[in-house]
Amino acid sequence: KAGVTQTPRYLIKTRGQQVTLSCSPISGHRSVSWYQQTPGQGLQFLFEYFSETQRNKGNFPGRFSGRQFSNSRSEMNVSTLELGDSALYLCASSPGLLSSYEQYFGPGTRLTVT
């Protein structure tokens, strides 16, 4: 089975711009979660989507948003970029079953805001 894929892998943006990141989960997985990883804050939960619905959201400002499509692919968007948004953005997929919550991470998108 192919793993989780994320595009693009690297991105450089300027303050004030917006960015869209894409994630394709493992085939058959219906849940997609997004995380931000920085050296200072570690791995922080952004949001989770299941069957095109946002199931949970972390403590991030409204500039961070996401969506999920009917094929379970997901996108996240960050508007009005700030320098502090520079981070590794990770997508993780899971079958979404209540009995199991094993999440498998993609390679990540490294975002640099200048």
Add this chain to the structure above:
Amino acid sequence: QKEVEQNSGPLSVPEGAIASLNCTYSDRGSQSFFWYRQYSGKSPELIMSIYSNGDKEDGRFTAQLNKASQYVSLLIRDSQPSDSATYLCAGLISSGSARQLTFGSGTQLTVLP
């Protein structure tokens, strides 16, 4: 207050030794725990999941869960230099119907040849 705490390390062990990584959690309702390994510049890789009290073994890895003490650990036997990485402990936190994985800050392990 961080809901999942790890001994931050760094931890160094000689090749062939047992590496012990520890994690505590504050939410008594947490049911499931996971250990991820993250090599420098890479994304986290799931290596163990544990859902009930006791030990779970998989090859050289043993995860231990003690819900009464709110403690999770990972033992790596016969440590190899290739085990050198950051190990992340994660707990499944539930709030109503919403659930999320909460990660510790990670323990950096170095296995010395």
